[in-house]
Amino acid sequence: MTSDQERRAKEALRKEASFGEDIDLEEYEEGSRELSTLESLEDLPQDTQRTMLDAGIEPSDKGKAGNFLLMDNTVVHSAIMGSGVELMPLSRALKVHDWLKDYIWKAVQPDTDKYTAESYLQKADGYFIRALPGAKVSMPVQTCLLLKNRNSKQYVHNVLVAEEGSEFEVVTGCATSREVEKGLHLGISEFYLKKGSKLSFTMIHNWSEFIGVRPRSAIVMEEGATYINNYVALKPVKNIQTYPTAHMNGRNGVCRFNSVAVAHPGSTMDMGSRAVLNAEGCKAELISRTITTGGTVIARGHLVGNSKNIKAHLECKGLILSDQGVQIAIPELEAHVPDVEMTHEAAVGKIAQDQVEYIMSRGMTEEEAVGMIVRGFLDVGIRGIPEHLRAEIDKALKETDVRGM
Amino acid sequence: MLEIENLTVEAGGREILHDLSLNVMSGYTTVLFGPNGSGKSTLLMTIMGFSGFKVKSGRIILNGEDITDLPVNERAKRGIGMMMQRPPNLIGVRLKDLVQVTGKGKVDPVALAEDLNMSAFLDRDVNVGFSGGEIKRSEILQLEAQGPCLLLLDEPESGVDLVSIEKLGVKVHELLQGPSHCAGWRQRSGKAALIITHTGQILDYVEADRGYVMCNGTVACSGNPRELLGEIRKMGYNECIRCKMNRSNLIREIA
Numbered sequence: 031m032t033s034d035q036e037r038r039a040k041e042a043l044r045k046e047a048s049f050g051e052d053i054d055l056e057e058y059e060e061g062s063r064e065l066s067t068l069e070s071l072e073d074l075p076q077d078t079q080r081t082m083l084d085a086g087i088e089p090s091d092k093g094k095a096g097n098f099l100l101m102d103n104t105v106v107h108s109a110i111m112g113s114g115v116e117l118m119p120l121s122r123a124l125k126v127h128d129w130l131k132d133y134i135w136k137a138v139q140p141d142t143d144k145y146t147a148e149s150y151l152q153k154a155d156g157y158f159i160r161a162l163p164g165a166k167v168s169m170p171v172q173t174c175l176l177l178k179n180r181n182s183k184q185y186v187h188n189v190l191v192a193e194e195g196s197e198f199e200v201v202t203g204c205a206t207s208r209e210v211e212k213g214l215h216l217g218i219s220e221f222y223l224k225k226g227s228k229l230s231f232t233m234i235h236n237w238s239e240f241i242g243v244r245p246r247s248a249i250v251m252e253e254g255a256t257y258i259n260n261y262v263a264l265k266p267v268k269n270i271q272t273y274p275t276a277h278m279n280g281r282n283g284v285c286r287f288n289s290v291a292v293a294h295p296g297s298t299m300d301m302g303s304r305a306v307l308n309a310e311g312c313k314a315e316l317i318s319r320t321i322t323t324g325g326t327v328i329a330r331g332h333l334v335g336n337s338k339n340i341k342a343h344l345e346c347k348g349l350i351l352s353d354q355g356v357q358i359a360i361p362e363l364e365a366h367v368p369d370v371e372m373t374h375e376a377a378v379g380k381i382a383q384d385q386v387e388y389i390m391s392r393g394m395t396e397e398e399a400v401g402m403i404v405r406g407f408l409d410v411g412i413r414g415i416p417e418h419l420r421a422e423i424d425k426a427l428k429e430t431d432v433r434g435m
Numbered sequence: 436m437l438e439i440e441n442l443t444v445e446a447g448g449r450e451i452l453h454d455l456s457l458n459v460m461s462g463y464t465t466v467l468f469g470p471n472g473s474g475k476s477t478l479l480m481t482i483m484g485f486s487g488f489k490v491k492s493g494r495i496i497l498n499g500e501d502i503t504d505l506p507v508n509e510r511a512k513r514g515i516g517m518m519m520q521r522p523p524n525l526i527g528v529r530l531k532d533l534v535q536v537t538g539k540g541k542v543d544p545v546a547l548a549e550d551l552n553m554s555a556f557l558d559r560d561v562n563v564g565f566s567g568g569e570i571k572r573s574e575i576l577q578l579e580a581q582g583p584c585l586l587l588l589d590e591p592e593s594g595v596d597l598v599s600i601e602k603l604g605v606k607v608h609e610l611l612q613g614p615s616h617c618a619g620w621r622q623r624s625g626k627a628a629l630i631i632t633h634t635g636q637i638l639d640y641v642e643a644d645r646g647y648v649m650c651n652g653t654v655a656c657s658g659n660p661r662e663l664l665g666e667i668r669k670m671g672y673n674e675c676i677r678c679k680m681n682r683s684n685l686i687r688e689i690a
Contacts, residue, residue: 384523387485390508391517392537392581399508402536406527406560 035140039150042141049330050271050300053242055148058214061102061182063155068107071097071174077208078176084265084426085203085236086419087174093418095198098157098173102182105155114165115198116158120187123158130158134189137220137248137277145216145244154185154218161196161227170199170416175217177206177241183214190219192227192255199416200229204243205236212240219247223255225280232415234423235263235270239296243270253280259287259303260415264426266294266325273302273330282311289318290411293325295354302330302360307340307370314342319411321404322348322355331374332362338369348378349407351400436461436627437482437585442493444474444481450491451477453652459585464611464628464641466660469649470672475631476520478649479587482629483517484510497585516583518574520590525561530573533561538580547579551606567594568603575606586610586628592636604640611641635664648675 046052068074071089074082079089091097095112098105105119116123124130140150157173177184190200206213215237223229237243249257257276276285287303305314320327329346348357357378365372381403389399405427412423437459444452451474459465467475481488482495484507495503502510525533530553534544548554551572562570571591578586591607592600611626630637638660646660648667655675656663666674 382523383486385525387507388519388523388525389528389533390506391483391485391511392533392577393508393511393539394536395508396506398536402528402532403525406525406529409527 035135035150038141039147042147043144043151045141045143045147047143047145047244047271049273049302049328050244051269051298053214053244055144055183055214058183058212059181060152061177061184062179063103065101065104065106065178068099070109071099071107081205081207081236082174082176082203083422085174085205086201086232086234086262086422087172087203093169094172095167095169096159096171098171099176100156100174100184100186101176101178102184103155108157112167112169114162114196115167115171116160116162117171118158119155120158120189121153121155123189130189133191133222134187134220137222137250138218138246142246146218146246149185149187149216149218152185154187154216156186156188156218158189159198159200160191161193161198161229163193164195165193165198166196167198170201170418173200173202175202175204175215177210177213177215180210181212182210183216186215186217188217188219190221190229190231192221192223192229194224195226197228200231201416201419202231202233203236204233206238206241210238210241214242215244217245217247219245221247221249221257223249223251223257225252226254227252228256230258230260230416232260232419233262234419235261235267236265237267237270239266240268242268243272245272245274247272247274249274249276249285251276251278251280251283251285253282253309255280255283257283257285258414259285260412261287261289261291261301262412262415262423262426263291263299267297267299269298269300271300273304275304275306276314278305278307278312278314279309281309283309284312285314286414287316288411288414289320290408291318291320291327293320293322293327293355295324295352297325299325300328300330302332304332304334305342306334306336307342308336310337310339312337312340316344317411318346319408320346320348320357321408322350322352322357324352324354326356326358328358328360330360330362333364333372333374335365335367335370335372338367341371343372344374346376347407349404350378350380351404436498436625437629438496439478439482440494440496442478442481442495443491444477445489445491446477446487451652452481454493455653457647457654457657459627459629461625461627463644464630466638466643466646467629467631467649468633468646468663468667469655473649474652475649476589479517479589479629479631482587483507483515511581511583514584515587516578516581516585517587518571518578518589518591520593522562522570522574524563526563528561529558530561530576531557534576534580537577542580544580547576551576551602568596568599571595571603572599575603575610578610579606584626586626586630588628588630588637590631590633592632592634600636601640604637607637608640638664648672650676
């Protein structure tokens with residue numbers, strides 16, 4: 031049966047996205063769906079484990095509620111250790127849960143652009159995570175999306191469901207094996223947060239210079255739900271364009287997007303976040319901290335106020351550390367009713383010399399002083415990050431070359 | 436220890452210091468008086484080497500070495516440490532981390548902070564939302580970690596309540612003179628200070644040896660700091676300016 035969705039997806043196969051450089055999908059081969067499966071993440075080769083660690087994923091079962099690994103287009107590992115939560119490939123979840131068909135492709139439309147259309151038509155697999163009603167899952171679920179073979183395109187479709195009153199945390203690390211020179215990652219993520227649930231979702235990107243990345247995420251929130259999104263991208267990437275949207279449909283919902291990114295020479299990062307506040311008492315905060323050491327950053331943010339007594343704040347701050355770097359901040363506030371409190375703060379520029387010299391007056395070199403200020407600048411963007419990830423992120427920040435000049 | 440020779444300095448496109456000369460001897464605490472806008476802070480910022488202050492002519496000599504063109508951190512390495520009046524906010528940089536790196540890992544920020552009632556500030560961003568008094572204590576904390584031999588203090592008592600002044604005064608005293616009051620120890624330790632003060636309150640805690648009065652970007656007078664303070668309290672700075680002009684007229688007449 032050719033559904034209406036399928037017809038629309040077929041029509042959208044050539045539809046360019048609203049933002050970001052257009053990518054020719056035919057330049058890439060389809061990523062393998064037939065890689066061999068793994069008993070444990072600990073069985074992975076050392077260098078793959080290291081790549082995953084750099085994306086915040088510990089290749090171990092310890093302290094985790096579940097582990098999931100997608101390599102190219104094959105789910106090679108999916109294991110659940112904790113209780114109160116389900117984790118399985120989406121393809122399997124569709125067989126287990128008949129009701130799931132009412133959820134998939136509802137938050138993200140297949141005909142949004144050519145990337146969603148292709149992912150839909152290719153029946154992309156990915157992870158399905160569901161926190162059971164009232165479950166407070168104490169340990170995080172880790173998922174890793176790894177591009178393994180060169181010139182591959184990876185399609186991913188993830189669905190996360192937080193049942194009523196549940197609380198859980200997910201860490202997704204996206205990474206490329208060292209030998210992959212060219213690749214494409216298309217990732218659909220749909221989040222459904224039911225009444226009073228809470229999800230903290232952290233995504234860490236560890237791609238490489240020749241990888242194109244097009245995540246498409248949407249979050250649907252019911253009354254009293256809390257969604258916290260942390261996004262960290264410190265490594266080089268060819269180009270990335272992402273604009274996750276939270277639809278806050280129930281009263282008193284809370285959402286927060288924290289993003290930190292570094293655009294290295296040759297990288298183009300077009301990254302935004304959007305919150306649509308559709309119900310009374312909702313609160314949203316979108317914070318981004320971006321740095322260019324020679325690449326281009328477009329930091330978008332969009333708040334839509336559709337109901338009274340909502341409160342929303344948007345902050346994009348960008349540092350330019352190189353003559354070649356470009357920072358574009360595009361904050362948008364859109365109110366459709368009078369009784370709203372919506373604010374934004376945007377600033378781009380170089381590091382203030384008085385701050386550098388103040389630290390230098392305590393004996394640090396200029397490079398050390400700049401490093402401290404830059405780390406501090408990014409730190410503000412990741413203060414909401416879970417404690418267990420801090421050490422890895424701090425290490426990555428220290429290793430990030432911010433000299434630029 | 437520090438010799439300022441015929442220093443002329445420009446800031447914000449305007450000449451602020453004109454042909455200024457003064458000395459700070461090793462082991463001596465020197466006080467700078469002067470009305471607002473006379474160039475006291477500019478002098479301290481120039482000695483520390485901040486880039487907004489351009490030396491047009493003259494030299495700054497530290498322990499026999501010309502440091503006029505050295506960057507800020509090289510001056511800090513040679514033993515200069517400054518308490519700024521309005522230090523910038525360092526958003527995202529925690530006070531604990533700054534103290535840690537300033538002390539090169541050899542100091543314990545927690546113990547130092549406890550002593551200054553600053554424990555609650557260690558995890559806060561440097562200077563962000565600090566009150567006037569808290570900024571002073573944070574600056575002292577950093578200086579304790581740094582351990583400089585020439586201290587530049589820009590109005591250490593301003594914005595500090597009466598109770599905290601004592602605590603601060605004792606700390607400045609310790610920084611300069613160690614636990615002992617003996618002048619001989621100070622000279623041997625080689626620590627010196629250049630302190631800007633309006634009220635002179637800091638003189639109750641540190642033994643000042645010499646005072647300079649600055650007016651209109653240059654030195655108008657020098658002498659015993661307590662006597663100078665007494666005169667200024669009695670007659671104001673106008674008297675210093677008048678006195679200086681009389682002296683230069685006298686010199687011209689003799690010539």
